[in-house]
Amino acid sequence: MRRFDQSLPMALLAARESIMAFFRPHLNELGLTEQQWRVIRVLREHDELEFHELASIAKLLPPSLSGMLTRLERLRLIKRRKRRSDQRRLHIALSPEGVARFDVASRQMERIYRDIEQRFGKRRLASLFSLLHSARALQPDQPGQPSQRRKNREQTR
Amino acid sequence: MRRFDQSLPMALLAARESIMAFFRPHLNELGLTEQQWRVIRVLREHDELEFHELASIAKLLPPSLSGMLTRLERLRLIKRRKRRSDQRRLHIALSPEGVARFDVASRQMERIYRDIEQRFGKRRLASLFSLLHSARALQPDQPGQPSQRRKNREQTR
DNA sequence: GCCGATTGCTTAACATGTTAATGTTTTGGC
DNA sequence: GCCAAAACATTAACATGTTAAGCAATCGGC
Numbered sequence: 001m002r003r004f005d006q007s008l009p010m011a012l013l014a015a016r017e018s019i020m021a022f023f024r025p026h027l028n029e030l031g032l033t034e035q036q037w038r039v040i041r042v043l044r045e046h047d048e049l050e051f052h053e054l055a056s057i058a059k060l061l062p063p064s065l066s067g068m069l070t071r072l073e074r075l076r077l078i079k080r081r082k083r084r085s086d087q088r089r090l091h092i093a094l095s096p097e098g099v100a101r102f103d104v105a106s107r108q109m110e111r112i113y114r115d116i117e118q119r120f121g122k123r124r125l126a127s128l129f130s131l132l133h134s135a136r137a138l139q140p141d142q143p144g145q146p147s148q149r150r151k152n153r154e155q156t157r
Numbered sequence: 158m159r160r161f162d163q164s165l166p167m168a169l170l171a172a173r174e175s176i177m178a179f180f181r182p183h184l185n186e187l188g189l190t191e192q193q194w195r196v197i198r199v200l201r202e203h204d205e206l207e208f209h210e211l212a213s214i215a216k217l218l219p220p221s222l223s224g225m226l227t228r229l230e231r232l233r234l235i236k237r238r239k240r241r242s243d244q245r246r247l248h249i250a251l252s253p254e255g256v257a258r259f260d261v262a263s264r265q266m267e268r269i270y271r272d273i274e275q276r277f278g279k280r281r282l283a284s285l286f287s288l289l290h291s292a293r294a295l296q297p298d299q300p301g302q303p304s305q306r307r308k309n310r311e312q313t314r
Numbered sequence: 315g316c317c318g319a320t321t322g323c324t325t326a327a328c329a330t331g332t333t334a335a336t337g338t339t340t341t342g343g344c
Numbered sequence: 345g346c347c348a349a350a351a352c353a354t355t356a357a358c359a360t361g362t363t364a365a366g367c368a369a370t371c372g373g374c
Binding site for chain 2 (some may be wrong): 001002007009011012013016018019023025038042044045057069075102106109113116120125128129131134136
């Protein structure tokens with residue numbers, strides 16, 4: 001079998017951890033976890049989002065996001081409210097405090113990012129983004145799909 | 158601020174999730190989590206390792222690994238024993254059942270990997286690995302360090 | 315040989331990831 | 345309008361990530 005250090009998931013994980021080592025200590029000082037920063041950042045960019053949109057964009061599974069919103073609400077950084085016309089749907093937005101927290105954090109994060117960009121090189125960074133974007137597009141065959149390769153079925157959901 | 162989808166940590170995360178979507182369902186069918194598979198794979202490659210070596214290679218923090226070993230031991234996939242000369246140090250090795258489980262899983266994982274490799278392209282995959290390896294080498298400045306960037310990391314052993 | 319400092323793993327406490335089940339609201343066929 | 349099915353968020357149960365504290369074994373200076 002391929003050597004462990006030639007595993008693509010491991011290479012992606014290790015690279016990400018190295019990058020996060022730049023950001024995480026500063027986020028912690030700002031009283032934010034990495035995932036909370038993801039949510040705040042996405043909300044700042046979109047003003048208001050539905051639950052499922054936020055989950056999708058921030059790459060969080062619904063159960064994780066659900067708990068995070070409870071905690072972010074307790075910190076008074078976000079607000080969530082049900083849509084009147086459909087009580088199932090949830091709308092999430094930053095509070096004024098959330099916006100303020102974003103403004104403080106974003107400066108610092110942007111500074112760190114420029115440092116990384118400089119160390120790594122703009123061109124290589126662009127190449128990396130391009131390849132990562134392609135990888136992101138890969139999709140396993142769907143069990144019910146009439147494609148070439150098929151596997152087990154049975155997860156009706 | 159940069160757009161969220163231009164964040165390097167997010168790009169790495171999203172790419173990794175796309176790749177793991179190929180592997181995870183099959184690991185689950187084999188009764189293994191993603192991290193358990195990491196541990197088994199590393200142990201298969203090294204026969205026997207000390208705790209700290211295993212943690213370092215498999216990119217697991219000691220507290221996570223500690224709990225995992227308890228569960229893997231309960232599943233009878235690994236064995237851990239203290240070194241006689243130093244009762245603090247722990248040695249971990251696969252059990253025969255662990256080896257057998259590896260053998261079953263490795264075939265399937267290798268098959269999936271070749272599928273990914275084919276879809277993504279060997280050359281581009283090699284480029285991606287190269288860039289990821291470079292990213293992995295990045296290290297933030299240490300707070301107490303003189304202004305030149307140095308890495309005072311982990312030559313603990 | 316004694317004792318405080320260090321080493322190495324484990325526990326603890328909390329947040330998140332992952333899958334399955336639950337509860338509530340809405341939809342759609344009749 | 346009625347009711348089963350679907351849609352959505354949450355809760356549950358468990359594993360892992362992360363930081364700090366704990367505990368036992370060992371080391372090192374004396």
